[in-house]
Amino acid sequence: MYQERNSSVAPGAVVWTQRWDTDAGADIRVLPDGCMDLIWTERGLLVAGPDTAAHLVPVRAGDAYAGVRFAPGTGPSVLGIAAWELRDRRVPLSELWPQRRERELAERIWGAADRTAELEAVAAGAVASARHGRIRQDRVPEAVLGGVWRRLTVREIADELALSERQLRRRCLDAFGYGPKTLDRVLRLARALDQARAGLPFAQVASLAGYADQSHLAREVRALAGISLGRLLAGDSAG
Template identity: 35%
Template sequence: MYSEHLFTHGEALWRSIGSAGGATVPADGCVDVILRDGRVEVAGPSTRWLATGRDGATGSFGFRMQPGRARLLLGIDLAAIADQLVPLDDVTDRRTAARFREAMIPLEAGPAPVGTLEAFAVQLAASSRWSDAIRRAASEAAKARDIASTMSGSERSFRRQMLVTFGYGYATLVRLERSRRARTLLRSGMPIADVAAEAGYADQPHLSREFRRLVGSSPAQFVSSAA
């Protein structure tokens, strides 16, 4: 069983109970801090679909941070942990790691206050104007050179800032945002061919190829599983 609590500014606290693992999770470019059997780990920004791990005795809990935001809390180059699961203590300072543990470990014992995680969400939203603007541009498939000239001064500087802040390049972010849009449209019941055109794919085969890479299934399989 999976459930999540959405914070006001886009972050989320999720819980999974009783999963044996192996479920497919689409790439979303997010970073998750995950609690499982007393261990707190960081799932770096995802750029390909992944399979979930087995839940702990009391389930798994995660604090999901929107693309381009996690560096503000973790303080590291996110490209170094892209598509990896690493111990929290290995990627951030003691104070931040302690705050995450203090906020999350009580969740395994039952309902617990989430004020610290809410505060994290507020802090992230207040400090991520640059990354949020980049996400909006990517959702509209704006050209990298145009965004670079207005947001970072040069394409080289822009590429470097993308890797540090998001953990991947701008072209990957465009693909992730396009996939997110396509999944929303498919859930709404829109025909697959229409989704391909509306979401900005060259054609339906292009949509299918991207879905297999990023979602781990064909569009038809995704629709069937979401029904």
């Protein structure tokens, strides 16, 4: 069973948990969302980088996960690594932070009465360290997200930031793991899925989300999610 709630550790952050009491019978399909996650499992702490396509996670009965999902552009400053270095990857936290520190944090979470709350506290500590100047704060991610939301072109976003398109792409790779065009595709997919799950006709979803037409929507869903929109909404996780 999957559950999530908003978190106060950082703007747009979400705390989530998932547990399988019986075999799911198929891998779980995790869709790209431009986010980075700090995840606790019984095998330790790991970081999920930003995906460019659906990631399939094999599950077994009894598997349990808890995670803090950082909003697009937020994770790198908290975790201390450029997003592109973790693109389409899941890595142990011990590869990013000192092994002793990771081991102490994992043991602390394991021994807590509420492991999800303890993981959230770990994430809050990392955010506090970043805010105290350990990592330089950057205004570019917020500006890029705003530009994508307003459906500006890459050139228009770059002009607003007084950057060249090459400079903008480099800054986006650090913050999001990919350039502004891919970021736009990923975030547009999320908007489209929200609208489709609300019951809107696919043609209307395509128009509202900014696709050229319903065929364009269908191609993008299959390219990013790996299956059709209909199967995705029906809960076909493995495909």
